[in-house]
Amino acid sequence: MDIQYRLEQKRNISGSFPGPRSAALAERRAAVVAKGVASSVPVYAADADGGVIVDVDGNSLVDLGSGIAVTTVGAGNPKVAAAVAEQAARFTHTCFMVTPYEGYVELAEKLAKLTPGTHEKKSVFFNSGAEAVENAVKVARVATGRTAVVAFDHAYHGRTNLTMGLTAKAAPYKRGFGPLASEIYRMPMSYPFREENPNISGKEAAERAILAMEKQIGGDQIAAIIIEPIQGEGGFIVPAEGFLPRIAEWAKEQGIVFIADEVQSGFCRTGAWFASEHEGVVPDIVTLAKGIAGGMPLSGIVGRAELLDSVHPGGLGGTYGGNPVAVAAALAALDFMEEQDLSGRAREIEARFYARLRPLQQEIAAIGDLRGRGAMLAIEFVKAGGIEPDADLTKKIAADCLAQGVVILTCGTYGNVVRLLPPLVMGDALLDDALDVLEAAIRANA
Numbered sequence: 282m283d284i285q286y287r288l289e290q291k292r293n294i295s296g297s298f299p300g301p302r303s304a305a306l307a308e309r310r311a312a313v314v315a316k317g318v319a320s321s322v323p324v325y326a327a328d329a330d331g332g333v334i335v336d337v338d339g340n341s342l343v344d345l346g347s348g349i350a351v352t353t354v355g356a357g358n359p360k361v362a363a364a365v366a367e368q369a370a371r372f373t374h375t376c377f378m379v380t381p382y383e384g385y386v387e388l389a390e391k392l393a394k395l396t397p398g399t400h401e402k403k404s405v406f407f408n409s410g411a412e413a414v415e416n417a418v419k420v421a422r423v424a425t426g427r428t429a430v431v432a433f434d435h436a437y438h439g440r441t442n443l444t445m446g447l448t449a450k451a452a453p454y455k456r457g458f459g460p461l462a463s464e465i466y467r468m469p470m471s472y473p474f475r476e477e478n479p480n481i482s483g484k485e486a487a488e489r490a491i492l493a494m495e496k497q498i499g500g501d502q503i504a505a506i507i508i509e510p511i512q513g514e515g516g517f518i519v520p521a522e523g524f525l526p527r528i529a530e531w532a533k534e535q536g537i538v539f540i541a542d543e544v545q546s547g548f549c550r551t552g553a554w555f556a557s558e559h560e561g562v563v564p565d566i567v568t569l570a571k572g573i574a575g576g577m578p579l580s581g582i583v584g585r586a587e588l589l590d591s592v593h594p595g596g597l598g599g600t601y602g603g604n605p606v607a608v609a610a611a612l613a614a615l616d617f618m619e620e621q622d623l624s625g626r627a628r629e630i631e632a633r634f635y636a637r638l639r640p641l642q643q644e645i646a647a648i649g650d651l652r653g654r655g656a657m658l659a660i661e662f663v664k665a666g667g668i669e670p671d672a673d674l675t676k677k678i679a680a681d682c683l684a685q686g687v688v689i690l691t692c693g694t695y696g697n698v699v700r701l702l703p704p705l706v707m708g709d710a711l712l713d714d715a716l717d718v719l720e721a722a723i724r725a726n727a
């Protein structure tokens with residue numbers, strides 16, 4: 282990497298934390314912002330660049346969350362900022378469904394090349410990951426004339442009505458928000474750390490799900506199977522090798538649209554452009570968002586031309602979908618990822634993480650599992666020796682890290698997973714500093 286940072290890449294917490302300005306903002310917020318939106322960090326951002334976030338009291342935090350896997354190229358990337366400013370000065374919106382513009386077409390051209398498979402592809406752009414997922418399902422239903430949609434245990438696909446139905450975890454995502462959409466079926470995932478039979482292969486885990494689909498739905502009734510190639514909110518679960526290829530193969534045999542939800546795992550995050558590539562899986566449709574546009578709200582679906590084109594003109598779209606400023610940001614972010622080989626950087630981060638955490642796992646019985654690829658990495662905490670989830674310990678470790686100025690996120694069906702999603706522009710010194718803090722927090726609490 283050859284990156285000039287605007288802000289000093291150093292962790293620095295001084296005085297009370299949260300400081301007085303953040304405390305005052307928290308008070309103003311409590312009066313006017315709905316409680317339903319919760320924040321994991323108690324301080325308010327004033328600036329961000331590379332691997333640091335500076336708060337309103339001047340504290341510098343190390344960012345191991347990237348705003349949930351979004352700011353892969355950094356939250357203050359100068360190339361993205363310049364592209365945004367340049368486009369915003371010309372026009373901010375015309376609506377692609379009214380007066381189209383070149384950037385949208387250029388991004389579709391670019392994604393057709395970058396996404397897995399050499400087949401002819403088409404794209405549509407939206408604003409959020411959930412919207413991309415909704416539209417992938419719409420396309421699959423029209424293309425197949427079928428209605429059933431299959432999702433997996435531990436899945437996370439969003440918070441809109443259809444996508445919260447696809448999401449597995451009830452609290453906080455679904456509780457009280459029903460009625461949920463119908464024709465959604467949930468199948469057993471491959472979760473190597475928690476398999477009853479620890480020797481079950483990925484292919485066997487796939488056959489288990491396939492049998493359930495055949496018995497409970499029937500292959501010829503299924504429009505789409507949607508799966509995250511590495512599950513995000515559900516716990517950074519990497520299915521056993523062979524699971525994804527077998528599910529994709531069976532989908533093909535049955536005429537089912539195989540949708541890879543790469544909203545979190547895409548765009549260099551796992552050490553490749555897309556996580557599907559690690560096992561050579563070629564999805565029929567990929568859903569994209571989060572890392573796509575350097576922090577600007579943009580999402581999209583890219584899929585087989587004949588599938589996407591099965592939808593009648595006017596059937597897909599949205600007022601803001603593929604907004605020109607967001608598209609300009611995406612084109613700049615993708616250039617930056619290529620120029621700086623951020624997939625390579627993700628693999629370096631992976632190597633540094635395992636070199637550090639594997640020996641620690643030998644010492645600390647509460648570290649049940651280490652997993653993940655690239656810079657999508659996780660530690661699953663358990664009651665010493667067994668596999669019983671330890672959510673309290675996980676919370677304490679995350680809180681300790683935060684008190685030391687390291688922003689770290691938790692996840693998992695059982696709330697017992699610490700996940701690392703650093704911006705890929707974070708340098709080694711800052712990464713090592715954050716890992717020092719994490720190691721000390723684990724030692725102090727486990």
Ligand SMILES: *Cc1c(COP(=O)(O)O)cnc(C)c1O
Binds near residue numbers: 438440
């Ligand atoms: C975050 C996420 C979504 C939803 O994206 P939003 O932009 O929050 O709507 C969907 N799928 C996966 C895998 C995600 O991680």
